[in-house]
Amino acid sequence: MTKIADLLSAGRTVSFEFFPPKSDAEADTLAATLRDLEPLDPSFVSVTYRGGAESRQRTYDLVTMMEAETTLTPMAHLICVAHTVAELTEILEQYREAGIENLMALGGDPPSDPGAIVGELTYASELVALARDIGGFSIGIAAHPAGHPRSTSMAEDRDRLAAKLSAADFAVTQFFFSLEEYTSLVEDLAERGVKKPVLPGIMPVTSITSVPRMADMGAPVPQWAIDRLEAADAVGGSAAVRAEGIVLASELCAGLLEAGAPGLHFYTLNRSLATREIAQSLGLAPH
Numbered sequence: 001m002t003k004i005a006d007l008l009s010a011g012r013t014v015s016f017e018f019f020p021p022k023s024d025a026e027a028d029t030l031a032a033t034l035r036d037l038e039p040l041d042p043s044f045v046s047v048t049y050r051g052g053a054e055s056r057q058r059t060y061d062l063v064t065m066m067e068a069e070t071t072l073t074p075m076a077h078l079i080c081v082a083h084t085v086a087e088l089t090e091i092l093e094q095y096r097e098a099g100i101e102n103l104m105a106l107g108g109d110p111p112s113d114p115g116a117i118v119g120e121l122t123y124a125s126e127l128v129a130l131a132r133d134i135g136g137f138s139i140g141i142a143a144h145p146a147g148h149p150r151s152t153s154m155a156e157d158r159d160r161l162a163a164k165l166s167a168a169d170f171a172v173t174q175f176f177f178s179l180e181e182y183t184s185l186v187e188d189l190a191e192r193g194v195k196k197p198v199l200p201g202i203m204p205v206t207s208i209t210s211v212p213r214m215a216d217m218g219a220p221v222p223q224w225a226i227d228r229l230e231a232a233d234a235v236g237g238s239a240a241v242r243a244e245g246i247v248l249a250s251e252l253c254a255g256l257l258e259a260g261a262p263g264l265h266f267y268t269l270n271r272s273l274a275t276r277e278i279a280q281s282l283g284l285a286p287h
Helices: 004-010 024-040 053-069 085-097 125-135 153-168 178-192 210-216 223-258 271-282
Strands: 015-016 044-047 072-079 102-106 137-144 171-175 196-201 263-267
Touching: 004 015, 004 171, 015 024, 015 125, 015 196, 024 271, 053 072, 053 085, 072 085, 085 125, 102 125, 125 137, 125 153, 137 153, 137 210, 153 171, 153 178, 171 263, 178 196, 178 223, 196 223, 223 263, 223 271
Parallel strands: 015 044, 015 263, 044 072, 072 102, 102 137, 137 171, 171 196, 196 263
Antiparallel strands: none
């Protein structure tokens, strides 16, 4: 097993993110995606987790399968809301017993079900501390270039992020679309004395209809990027929009690497084509 902190210390990384399938059809899609992306030799892959016993098991099954049956280095996501400390301890110990040493520690959204367990921990920083107590994990946390949705100000967001990252090993950002969003985040952390690796998260915009959804997820597409997508749409329709979205993402990735980003983290949505096209445009993938 390889720890992500060691990979980042050794040099630039390329990583992919997946979500556990809910059906046989989704499982087939993910299996094909893994076959397509494994030849790119990613540094690591991460597997998301929504909370609850069923989702927890799907994440565990996928991560342990990757560890046992592929050449991939997996990282398991874990959220602290809706869990007792005893449950979280059990989950972390199960991962350690299975040889999983990479963890993405997240706070998670409060459960909306009135009957759901609220949990004993609230913040990702508390989960980081628990994982440290158990020991043996390389721990990542989330960063939001535009600020966490629940932050009252950007200064508060950066203060909390700096404290959280000081206790973790690295951060992975929410997806974003302007180089300045990333460089500003890194500079804000450096001003607070934190210089640990911050991996930029990449998700290409491949359709006009996805633009409002990006904003709803806390990462609005800049107007200049929307203008380019709409211009492509006027010329060549949806296929041209998709192609322009790949170009925009490739330009962002090139700028990030030039600016000294420690790697690139791709949100794949369990599909491989867009990620492979971006990787190829950057010279990261064989033809």
